[in-house]
Amino acid sequence: MIATAERLLRANVDEAPRPATCVLLAVAGSAVFGLLLGGASGEPWLAVFAMLKLPLLLLFTTALCVPSFFVVHSVLGLRDDFGAAMAGLWSAQATLGITLAALAPFVAFATLSIGNEFTLTLADALLLGVGTIAAQQMLARHYKPLIARDARHRITLRGWLVLYAFTGVQLAWVLRPFRGTAGLPVQFLRPEAFEQNAYAVLFEHVARAFR
Amino acid sequence: MDSPSAWQVLDRTLRGDYLTRDALRSGDGAAPARQLIGLALLLGAIYGLGVGGYAAFRGADRAWMQLLASAMKVPLLFLLTLLVTFPSLYVFAALQRLPLDMRNTLRLLLMTIVVHLTILASLAPVFAFFAASTESYAFMLVLNVLFFVIGGLLGLMVLRKATNAMFTPTPNVEEAKPEAAADASAPWPAGGPPPGSPPVAPRAAATLRQRDGSDRARRLLGLWGLVYGVVGAQMGWLLRPFLGSPDLPFTWFRPREDNVLVGILRALRAMFQ
Numbered sequence: 001m002i003a004t005a006e007r008l009l010r011a012n013v014d015e016a017p018r019p020a021t022c023v024l025l026a027v028a029g030s031a032v033f034g035l036l037l038g039g040a041s042g043e044p045w046l047a048v049f050a051m052l053k054l055p056l057l058l059l060f061t062t063a064l065c066v067p068s069f070f071v072v073h074s075v076l077g078l079r080d081d082f083g084a085a086m087a088g089l090w091s092a093q094a095t096l097g098i099t100l101a102a103l104a105p106f107v108a109f110a111t112l113s114i115g116n117e118f119t120l121t122l123a124d125a126l127l128l129g130v131g132t133i134a135a136q137q138m139l140a141r142h143y144k145p146l147i148a149r150d151a152r153h154r155i156t157l158r159g160w161l162v163l164y165a166f167t168g169v170q171l172a173w174v175l176r177p178f179r180g181t182a183g184l185p186v187q188f189l190r191p192e193a194f195e196q197n198a199y200a201v202l203f204e205h206v207a208r209a210f211r
Numbered sequence: 212m213d214s215p216s217a218w219q220v221l222d223r224t225l226r227g228d229y230l231t232r233d234a235l236r237s238g239d240g241a242a243p244a245r246q247l248i249g250l251a252l253l254l255g256a257i258y259g260l261g262v263g264g265y266a267a268f269r270g271a272d273r274a275w276m277q278l279l280a281s282a283m284k285v286p287l288l289f290l291l292t293l294l295v296t297f298p299s300l301y302v303f304a305a306l307q308r309l310p311l312d313m314r315n316t317l318r319l320l321l322m323t324i325v326v327h328l329t330i331l332a333s334l335a336p337v338f339a340f341f342a343a344s345t346e347s348y349a350f351m352l353v354l355n356v357l358f359f360v361i362g363g364l365l366g367l368m369v370l371r372k373a374t375n376a377m378f379t380p381t382p383n384v385e386e387a388k389p390e391a392a393a394d395a396s397a398p399w400p401a402g403g404p405p406p407g408s409p410p411v412a413p414r415a416a417a418t419l420r421q422r423d424g425s426d427r428a429r430r431l432l433g434l435w436g437l438v439y440g441v442v443g444a445q446m447g448w449l450l451r452p453f454l455g456s457p458d459l460p461f462t463w464f465r466p467r468e469d470n471v472l473v474g475i476l477r478a479l480r481a482m483f484q
Contacts, residue, residue: 009305102298109295113445134306
């Protein structure tokens, strides 16, 4: 699997692995990250839940965004390039998974070093951000020839990034807890999972800070 | 051919003999990883004994245990830091398409660690001398940090040399010439192009690719050095005590509190009070 991961990371656009291989790498890599994230609490079930939820986060976010991605390609007259764009997306997902697995030791290290729960959440977000940057590099590699062919691919690329991030944040909010909170029971999903909106909560926090 | 002794491996590592293009890219004539690990353990233990010597000289509680603990914890500090930072460096190196596979990346980092630890081990007598002649615990803490920083900066030179060696032009690719990229009319060495060559400037293109790769490698390894330093410093904080305060009972590990920066600032303040 390590050899496959290295091949993918170094591959040229035309050597990209099959989508199934990419999905496997994305699932395996993000599961390792989730395992350490949930395991940080010392609760075995939370470790198992987080190990399942991180890959779900990646796959569901992609699944939710792909239909609009296809429609935008069709509307812009780029339907012929949709296959190539999807190959880039799968490679980017796999890159995200591989990078998250490589960053997993930092999760354990942060857990041991940082006492404050809020700082820990920030550290987790930072690691996810680093993983996203790596995925972004892979996506840029795949989009380079597409953009050279038709500059409108920039629109689809930016549109994808905005939609993916926007949806991913809310899905991560729905799928919490990942690390777990001391004093709260171990659950797969919080009871209010589908009742709150991540952005509304964020605005509330910001507004409270200025009151 | 007989495998070189640990001493020979150390000597060649310090001289940079293993930092050749072939050794880094394909592992031909590279340093043996097992011996590098053995050397790291030994050199770390030597410096650990020097650091733990403070507890022995100051008559701290169970000073011999502190000596043993420090001798074990210094190599552990380096290896755990490597464990945390190596996977991500490997992934980003592959993503940037640097010519380093997993084994050669690990070997390069081990060489960096061995150089760092050799410098620390060579400073162990100096540290032990100060330990024997200094009462101030804060001063010894700051001295320890200073020695680690000196070793780390010299260790980083290994990474810099490695980057230069990795992208040394091959015999058929000459030194980069800025005008070569623009001047497609003279792309070949004296004697003209080989038969069947395309009418472009492949030599110039290869040179530019090497430059680009070299820049990316330098940026990535520099960033890794920074991350390694930060993680290593905090790892040292997690594994403390190394010196063993003469006023406190012996313990293998202290409870988790603050962070390394706060600890260093506190030691500096105590030193000047």
